Amino acid sequence: MIRIHFLEPTTPDWVKWREKCEQETQALISEFAKEKTVSIKGSVYKGSSWGIKDKYYFALSAPFYGKCAYCEQKVHGNQCGDIEHYRPKAEVTDIDNNPVLVAAGAGTEPHPGYFWLAYDHSNLLPICNQCNTRQKDKGTGAMIGKGTRFPVRGSYATAPEELDEEQPLLLNPLKQDPDSHFRIDETGVLVAQTPEGEATRDVLGLNLRDLPNDRARVYEDVTMKFAAMIDAEIVEKGSERSLKLRGILARYVSGEAPLSMAGRQALRDASNRTATLLAGIAKPPALDDESIA
Numbered sequence: 036m037i038r039i040h041f042l043e044p045t046t047p048d049w050v051k052w053r054e055k056c057e058q059e060t061q062a063l064i065s066e067f068a069k070e071k072t073v074s075i076k077g078s079v080y081k082g083s084s085w086g087i088k089d090k091y092y093f094a095l096s097a098p099f100y101g102k103c104a105y106c107e108q109k110v111h112g113n114q115c116g117d118i119e120h121y122r123p124k125a126e127v128t129d130i131d132n133n134p135v136l137v138a139a140g141a142g143t144e145p146h147p148g149y150f151w152l153a154y155d156h157s158n159l160l161p162i163c164n165q166c167n168t169r170q171k172d173k174g175t176g177a178m179i180g181k182g183t184r185f186p187v188r189g190s191y192a193t194a195p196e197e198l199d200e201e202q203p204l205l206l207n208p209l210k211q212d213p214d215s216h217f218r219i220d221e222t223g224v225l226v227a228q229t230p231e232g233e234a235t236r237d238v239l240g241l242n243l244r245d246l247p248n249d250r251a252r253v254y255e256d257v258t259m260k261f262a263a264m265i266d267a268e269i270v271e272k273g274s275e276r277s278l279k280l281r282g283i284l285a286r287y288v289s290g291e292a293p294l295s296m297a298g299r300q301a302l303r304d305a306s307n308r309t310a311t312l313l314a315g316i317a318k319p320p321a322l323d324d325e326s327i328a
């Protein structure tokens with residue numbers, strides 16, 4: 036998972052879709068006030084009339100690069116991918132998939148869902164079917180997949196004005212930098228550094244589904260390509276081979292390559308080792324008298 040910088044498009048189809056979303060959101064709020072329930076239309080949040088889902092959320096270009104916003108795998112042609120509601124649009128369950136109950140009168144009732152965010156682009160992410168679907172991990176039997184789960188610290192918001200106070204435990208790559216919540220090394224295993232990192236790892240199964248092996252392969256590949264690039268630069272500065280390798284490595288920096296989080300860490304580690312090596316050459320250790328003799 037990496038931070039995704041999403042600048043809202045200004046294209047006519049996006050603007051039209053946003054207008055439609057705002058109208059439909061007002062309709063949902065009115066419907067909920069009357070009926071205490073809402074019917075959410077997939078065609079609205081997918082922007083079906085304008086092809087928003089494919090054109091913006093699953094395009095091969097920035098900012099999502101055809102990848103799942105959670106696990107960073109490419110969403111391949113054999114799966115259509117899902118438009119994910121970071122805050123669930125209807126039913127809400129906790130990390131153990133138990134329904135979230137909120138105060139109502141003298142008692143409690145199931146959380147109605149963050150229906151007012153159902154058509155809000157800041158709540159939408161392109162994700163893969165594996166991250167979205169509640170399923171048993173084949174290797175460990177652990178239940179993984181987002182589904183309707185949304186763990187928070189403390190109490191849940193049930194109205195727009197309460198959102199600022201809510202403390203989600205699931206990381207939102209549109210707003211938070213996962214690098215602050217995970218450590219990763221050549222093993223490809225994500226080591227959570229915060230409760231948010233732990234919850235996100237467990238909800239999405241980020242250390243299951245063969246993802247650590249996939250990240251380890253990226254780490255190794257990037258490490259080798261970085262060394263090859265340095266070699267190529269030494270032999271011939273700015274050579275075709277060096278430029279080609281730079282181009283490949285740049286895809287991890289931009290976030291275009293799958294599993295860029297692992298690739299970026301490999302680049303940081305390799306750069307640090309190179310810097311340490313160069314510092315050692317610049318400042319050779321003093322020879323003692325015995326070795327001079």
Ligand SMILES: [Zn+2]
Pocket residue numbers: 103104105106107108162163164165166167
């Ligand atoms: Zn995924």
